[in-house]
Amino acid sequence: MSDLEFDEVTKVFDDSEGTIVAVEELDLHIDDGEFVAFVGPSGCGKSTTLRMVAGLETITDGEIRLGDKVINDVSPKDRDIAMVFQDYALYPHKTVRENMGYGLRIGTDLGDEEINRRIEEAAEMMGIESLLNKKPGSLSGGQQQRVATGRAIVQEPSVFLFDEPLSNLDAKLRKHMRTELSRLHSELEITTIYVTHDQEEAMTMADKIVILDQGKLQQMGPPKKVYYEPANRFVADFIGSPSMNFFDTRFRRDGDGSGIFECEGGFEYRVSEQMADDLETADSTEFEIGIRPENMRIDSNAPSEKSVETTVDVVEVVGSNNFIYLDLVDEETCVRTPSEIEPEEGETVTVTFDEEDLHVFDRQSGNTILHGHEQGLSTTDESSPVQGQI
Numbered sequence: 001m002s003d004l005e006f007d008e009v010t011k012v013f014d015d016s017e018g019t020i021v022a023v024e025e026l027d028l029h030i031d032d033g034e035f036v037a038f039v040g041p042s043g044c045g046k047s048t049t050l051r052m053v054a055g056l057e058t059i060t061d062g063e064i065r066l067g068d069k070v071i072n073d074v075s076p077k078d079r080d081i082a083m084v085f086q087d088y089a090l091y092p093h094k095t096v097r098e099n100m101g102y103g104l105r106i107g108t109d110l111g112d113e114e115i116n117r118r119i120e121e122a123a124e125m126m127g128i129e130s131l132l133n134k135k136p137g138s139l140s141g142g143q144q145q146r147v148a149t150g151r152a153i154v155q156e157p158s159v160f161l162f163d164e165p166l167s168n169l170d171a172k173l174r175k176h177m178r179t180e181l182s183r184l185h186s187e188l189e190i191t192t193i194y195v196t197h198d199q200e201e202a203m204t205m206a207d208k209i210v211i212l213d214q215g216k217l218q219q220m221g222p223p224k225k226v227y228y229e230p231a232n233r234f235v236a237d238f239i240g241s242p243s244m245n246f247f248d249t250r251f252r253r254d255g256d257g258s259g260i261f262e263c264e265g266g267f268e269y270r271v272s273e274q275m276a277d278d279l280e281t282a283d284s285t286e287f288e289i290g291i292r293p294e295n296m297r298i299d300s301n302a303p304s305e306k307s308v309e310t311t312v313d314v315v316e317v318v319g320s321n322n323f324i325y326l327d328l329v330d331e332e333t334c335v336r337t338p339s340e341i342e343p344e345e346g347e348t349v350t351v352t353f354d355e356e357d358l359h360v361f362d363r364q365s366g367n368t369i370l371h372g373h374e375q376g377l378s379t380t381d382e383s384s385p386v387q388g389q390i
């Protein structure tokens with residue numbers, strides 16, 4: 001078994017500019033065979049975490065275990081881990097075959113026959129059989145990427161580590177390589193940590209996503225979970241494109257039991273008694289509400305208590321959808337509409353959304369207070385009207 005366990009792992013760099021806590025008390029459990037993507041903004045500690053797993057960086061505090069073995073002090077070549085880097089790190093003067101076999105020649109006592117067998121098998125898997133006698137300089141970026149991945153495969157490791165492996169490729173090739181790497185993972189079923197700053201890449205490839213910010217774990221979960229149930233505002237903002245819309249709000253109870261969000265941008269939004277009850281248990285009335293562009297609609301018949309009238313700032317046509325930017329808060333509020341709904345810039349529109357699609361965050365800590373879909377509201381059965389809803 002090669003479950004990978006992080007137990008309060010901390011990395012502190014001390015250099016001339018001071019002390020940097022790059023990773024802080026990271027606790028994670030990655031199951032054997034799982035494909036986990038690490039995402040987060042530049043500098044959040046993704047590469048440092050990966051390099052600690054690979055043994056390229058010492059661990060300041062805490063433990064990393066592979067299976068039941070603590071690997072903190074195991075030398076990189078004895079960790080049974082293979083890493084693929086963004087810049088491929090191929091030897092320019094060696095052929096593809098030599099590059100792929102080099103690690104095995106210096107790090108193991110495998111014979112030529114076995115080394116060549118592994119090289120040919122990996123080359124076939126990556127579709128680079130015809131390149132084995134070429135030098136890296138004559139290969140395209142995509143081909144070099146395949147060679148670097150092939151070189152990791154021949155090691156038959158317990159864990160694959162990828163650090164932004166597709167960042168140097170153009171958009172089309174990147175999408176293609178995503179599919180290839182996903183296929184490779186389902187064939188080999190080797191535990192994989194895949195670092196990327198691209199949340200879409202993470203969402204499409206991984207079994208689970210780890211979101212980091214400033215060296216701290218924000219959430220770990222399957223793509224759908226982090227999308228529908230973000231643990232805090234940071235995750236809500238980072239996952240999804242275009243990003244979730246946020247409004248500062250003050251909450252009050254109405255006489256009839258329902259609740260009202262008084263929102264930044266000058267509009268009010270009425271919610272059910274159920275949601276009002278849930279919000280009353282929070283120790284503040286200052287919230288931030290979040291709603292995704294795909295959960296907002298332009299609808300001139302929407303009830304005024306659940307909608308906002310505003311003007312269209314910019315219309316972005318992207319093919320299957322339009323992104324409508326509104327003159328609401330910092331001109332950043334975005335609604336995704338089907339392509340046939342294309343208002344004019346400057347036009348007044350009524351925009352609405354369902355309470356079920358709301359996310360409510362604590363304005364101070366950013367922690368999630370509730371997700372609209374989690375309060376036992378009926379979202380599909382129209383025959384059972386929700387209490388307090390209009």
Ligand SMILES: Nc1ncnc2c1ncn2[C@@H]1O[C@H](COP(=O)(O)OP(=O)(O)O)[C@@H](O)[C@H]1O
Pocket residue numbers: 013014015020021022040041042043044045046047048049
């Ligand atoms: N060798 C180092 N010396 C000092 N600081 C470092 C070193 N490596 C990384 N850092 C710092 O640690 C933090 C995390 O960096 P890194 O793990 O490379 O982030 P990411 O890969 O998520 O962009 C950053 O603040 C970075 O400047």
Ligand SMILES: [Mg+2]
Pocket residue numbers: 046047048
């Ligand atoms: Mg990095």
